[in-house]
Amino acid sequence: MKIIENIPDRGAIPAGSVLSIGNFDGIHAGHQQIIARVKSLAGKFNASSVIMTFDPHPVAILHPHRTLGVLTPLEFKQYIIRQLGIDYMIVIKDSFKLLNMSPAAFIDDFLVNTINPASVVEGDNFNFGYGRSGNSQTLRDMGKQRGFGVEILEPLKVDIKSQPNVICSSSLIRQLLETGHVADAATLLTRPYKLIGKTVKGRGKGRELGFPTANIDQENQIVPDEGVYAGFVYVADDFHSAIEAREKIPAAFSIGRAKTFLTDNPLLVEAHLLVENPGDLYGKYLAMDFIDKIRNQQRFGSEKELSVQIKKDCDSALNILSNFKG
Numbered sequence: 001m002k003i004i005e006n007i008p009d010r011g012a013i014p015a016g017s018v019l020s021i022g023n024f025d026g027i028h029a030g031h032q033q034i035i036a037r038v039k040s041l042a043g044k045f046n047a048s049s050v051i052m053t054f055d056p057h058p059v060a061i062l063h064p065h066r067t068l069g070v071l072t073p074l075e076f077k078q079y080i081i082r083q084l085g086i087d088y089m090i091v092i093k094d095s096f097k098l099l100n101m102s103p104a105a106f107i108d109d110f111l112v113n114t115i116n117p118a119s120v121v122e123g124d125n126f127n128f129g130y131g132r133s134g135n136s137q138t139l140r141d142m143g144k145q146r147g148f149g150v151e152i153l154e155p156l157k158v159d160i161k162s163q164p165n166v167i168c169s170s171s172l173i174r175q176l177l178e179t180g181h182v183a184d185a186a187t188l189l190t191r192p193y194k195l196i197g198k199t200v201k202g203r204g205k206g207r208e209l210g211f212p213t214a215n216i217d218q219e220n221q222i223v224p225d226e227g228v229y230a231g232f233v234y235v236a237d238d239f240h241s242a243i244e245a246r247e248k249i250p251a252a253f254s255i256g257r258a259k260t261f262l263t264d265n266p267l268l269v270e271a272h273l274l275v276e277n278p279g280d281l282y283g284k285y286l287a288m289d290f291i292d293k294i295r296n297q298q299r300f301g302s303e304k305e306l307s308v309q310i311k312k313d314c315d316s317a318l319n320i321l322s323n324f325k326g
Contacts, residue, residue, distance in 0.1 A: 001082040004090045007098070010114055013088050017048040019117040021128070023170065024053050026071035027080045028189050030123065030156040030168040035084050037121050037153060042087070045118055051081055052090040058099055069222035071173060071189075076196065079243050103134030107142045119149035125169075126152070160184040180225035182290040192231070192289035192326065195221055196242050197269070199281045213254070213270035214281040216288065223269060228294045229253040230317035233271050234287040242285040250274040252310075252317040253288060256297040272310075274318055292320050 004012060018041040024031050035051065042049035055074045072080065074091065081089055092098060098110060106129045111117070120139065128134040136152045143150035155167045161184055166172060168188045176185040177193060186192045197218030214233075231253050234245035254270045271288055273281075294316045300306040 001078075001086055002088050003078060004088060006091070006093050007110070008090060008114060013050055013090075013115055014048050015116040016045065016118040017050045017088070017115065018042040018045065018119045018121065019050040019052065019111075019115060020121045021052045022122070022126070023057055024051065024072075024077060024081070025057065025170045026173055026189055027077060027084075028071075028168055028170065028173060029158060032084065032190065033156050034121055034123060034153055035081070035086065037151065039085055041119055041121065041151070047118055048087040049085070050088040050090065050115070050117070051086050052092065053077065054092045054095050058095055069174070070220055071170060071177075071193070071222055073196070073221060075240060076194070076243050079240075100130050103129035103138050104142070105129075106134065107139075107146060112146050112148070117148050119151065121151045121153065124152050124155060158188055160187050174222055177222050177224045177290075180227050180293045180296075182224055182229060183292045186291070186326075192291055193224070194243075195223065195269070195288045195290070196239060197221075197286060197288075198239075199284050199286055201282065213272045214284075214286060216269040216271060216286055218269065223267065224255060224290055225293075226256045226267075226297045227254075228297070228313050229255070229290050229292065230294055230320040231271075231291045232289040232321065233273055234289075235281065236285045236287070239285055242287040245287060248289070249278070250318060250321045251288070252294070252314050253290065254297075272314065274314060274321075291324050291326075294320070 018038050020034050020038050022031070038049045038051070057068050057070065059068045078089060098106065101109065120143065122136060122139065124136050126136045126139065128139070140150045140152065157165050158168050160166055162181055173185050173188050176182070182193055195216070195218060197216040199214045200217040201215070229252070231251055232248035233251045234242055234248055236242040236245045251274055252272045255267065257267055271286060294313055300309065
């Protein structure tokens, strides 16, 4: 897959391609449906398949005061889309101009003059142009006038444990993670949610209790709700290698603010690897796959009570992971 950063030069992508434009945060089941259709049409037309996305998210450009955690950092997003067999990926890093074009200018000055696709595939919630004033019907109408095809796919609906027949979306996945429903999020993503970060020096409290943890420093990904989780860890020397790592290690994760003894600590993301002699993880990168939630965080009256509970959590994690099919 060839990656093109910012607006491509005219002719950089072969004319007559099949294109989809979107944030594609998460590359969830709905995104995969769109990408599969792009590939199918590209094969039918003997054309190139093209995905165009934005980094950072347009919300960060138009509303810089708002913080929006992402599901898939750009490098991870590129990796997944490459695995799905796309030919070209356009990453718009300076999107202010595009986001403030009128829908007609976006189509004429950018889409037709720069990419000149044969067909565009989008979901029914597609919006473009200044103030998101263009929608899927606008795209259809302009496609007829400008000579390119438009396919609008119906939203994908999926059954999850907490609710049947939900529309698969990045916003719903964020909500599920923020409320601790990591198994439901995995259903929509078609894979466990992966949080990636570098290990940093922690407080050493886990080691004192006999359960040493790796403390993860991550920057802009969504962090699941505070609690204890069962999951798998992949260890690597750098971010990219953590994405591609295949050797998974069972683990128990703790996300919380050390409410056991203190009240004002920053959020801690910790992983206790459920193997003997995991080695020195300091400075390594960990990719954490969240499989299921074990319990909420709670306050303990003594270190002994906490240690007993951690042992129960580790046993629960091993039981969950031993029965995990994936």
